[in-house]
Amino acid sequence: MKQKKIKKGRPNLTGKLTAQDLVKLGFPSGKPTGTALNIIHTYFTELPRLHQIELLQDVLAAPDQYQLHATLAPLAQAILHRKESAPISLNETKLPYTIYGAEGIEQGALSQMDIAMQLPVTQGGALMPDAHQGYGLPVGGVLATHHAVIPYGVGVDIGCRMSMSIFAINTSYLEANRDKLIKMLTDSTRFGNNAFKKPMDHEIMSRPEFSEIPVVRELKERAYMQLGSSGGGNHFVEFGEVELHGADNEFGLKPGSYLAILSHSGSRRLGANIAGYYTKVAMDACPLPQEAKHLAWLGLDTEAGQEYWLAMNLAGDYASACHHQIHERLAAKLGEAPLARIENHHNFAWKEKDATGKEVIVHRKGATPAGKGVMGIIPGTMATPGFIVRGKGEIASLNSASHGAGRTMSRTQAIKTLSQHEMSDYLKQANVALIGAGLDEAPRAYKDIHQVMAYQKDLVEVVGTFYPKIVRMNEDKKYVEVD
Incomplete structure (x- = not known):
């Protein structure tokens, strides 16, 4: 009864078979995977691991031939039932949602949001003024669901966030010590594939999830090696000047100007691999029409949903x-402790209450939490201001705001359209020194941050303004100096 083997991925050939191993073999997640593990660990424990894999591959290749098998019939039936499952239908009509700054949002993002509002699990949504097309949920999309989490509704860079430290250092220090600060950034930060030879220890690496969740366990060593580093693309670390407005702020600081550090980055390969793995699990367990396939969800009452959470x-x-x-x-290089720190996720899912008091899962894929009184940071570009904001708790936006200016050009379009000379002139006019970054991150590739903020004046109150002065991005250590 031997059949041609199905080989997808390379599972470990030692130790006990896991659900992750079966996914690599091409097994559909859900009942087939659980049934396979139960049968193997009950009836075939004496077989070498390689023979266990070959047996499961045989059933997967020809499940109809095993329907009457004494022990393998339940597995064959689970696989056949999974193959016959029809796609989950979308609702015929989409739920209404609020769009902020609609005139500046591309049709692709609007179409993606329309599809998301037709999911059977959707409870509400909103589209932020920096929105643009992505995978599944558009970047800048906010989606509330009932008892379900959508991995691509969170995004690939799980937990991508902003963080700012404010120091009691006069801003004149920025200009007087420009070369010194440039060296601090090049010496003390790592981007993209670069990492520190000796990462600093952190208690995060002792979390039980690193041993209890198989896919996470395999990522632990890589996660440790990338501790304290930043991603590539639009991630950055920069010195700049913060202007705090008004006499009343959450930090107990007087209005005025302060030196600040602002960083933007996420969870590195750890988050990307978690997103990729559970997206595949969701797509196997939740077959949707082609146009909605990246919006596949995991029920929070399932093992996979709980694991992903x-x-x-x-x-x-x-x-x-x-x-x-x-x-x-x-801060150690500056020789100062920060007076205040602000940070917020903008690629994440939260358990929150809707207007009726019902618990929903709010996905913010490129959106800043803006519940009443919640502090956050909305950056501009490398040469335009960013903003410290206080949320107003607007229900129509699902307590959310934009996560930045938002792109007007794709990375490829920006590289083909813009020039290095033009970008250098722009940086000089803004008095910004740039370490790294290419034309794909040029300020002109983004929307006008002031217009974006105007679109969301009902969502957030501006508490402070940040002006970047020395910006570090990507892996390149060359920098564009100003006159």
């Missing part, structure tokens, strides 16, 4: 730990 929170806390180490290194 734990792994997502771990990735968010890991991202926070990386930011803390970035700021600790730079």
Whole structure:
């Protein structure tokens, strides 16, 4: 009864078979995977692991031939039933949702949000003024669901966040010590594939999820090696000037100007691998029409849903730990402890209450939490202001605001359209020194942050303004100096 083997991925050939191993073999998640593990661990424990794998591959390749088998019939039936399952239908009509700054949002993002509002689990939604097309939920999309979490509704870079430290240092220090600060950034930060040879220890690495969740366990060593580093792309660490407005703020600081560090990064490969793995699990367990397939969800009453929730929170806390180490290194170089720190996720899912008091899962994929009194940071570009904001708790926005300016050009379009000379001139006019970054991150590739803030004046109150002065991005150590 031997059949041609199905080989997808390379499971470990030692130790006890796990659900993750079966996914690599091409097994659909859900009941087939659980049934396979139960049968193997009950009836075939004496077989070598390689023979267990071959047996399961045989059933997967030809389940119809095992329907009457004494022990393998339940597995064959689970696989056949899974293959016959019809896609889950979308609702015929979409739920209404609020769009902020609609005139500046591309049709692709609007179409993606429309589809998200037709999911059977959707309870509400909103689209932020910095929105643009992504995978599944658009970047800048906010979606509330009932008892379900959508991995691509959170995003690939789980827990991507902003973090700011404010110091009692006169802003004249920025200009007088520009070369010194540039060296601090190049010496004390790592981006993209670069990492520290000796990462700093952190309690996050002792979390039980690293041993209890198989997919996370395999990522622990890589996560440790990337501690305290930043991603590539639009992630950055920068020195700048903060202007605090008004006499009353949560930090107990007087209005005026302060030196500040602002960083933007996420959970590195840890979050990306968690997102990739559980997205595949969700798509296997929750077949949707082609146009909605990246919006597949995991029920929070399922093992996979519970695992993803734990792994997502771990990735968010890991991202926070990386930011803390970035700021600790730079604060040590400055020889000052920060007066205040502000930080917030903008790729995450939260358990919150809707207007009726019902618990919903609020996905913010590129959106800043803006519940009443909640503090957050909305950055501009490398040469335009960012803002410290206080949420107003607007129900129509699901207590959310934009996570930045939002792109007007794709990375490819920006590289083809813009020039290095133009970007250099822009930075000089803004008095900004840039370490790294290419044309794909040029300020002109983004929307006007002032217009974006105007669109969401009902969502947040501006407490302070941040002006970048020395910006570190990507892996390149070259920098564009100003006159």
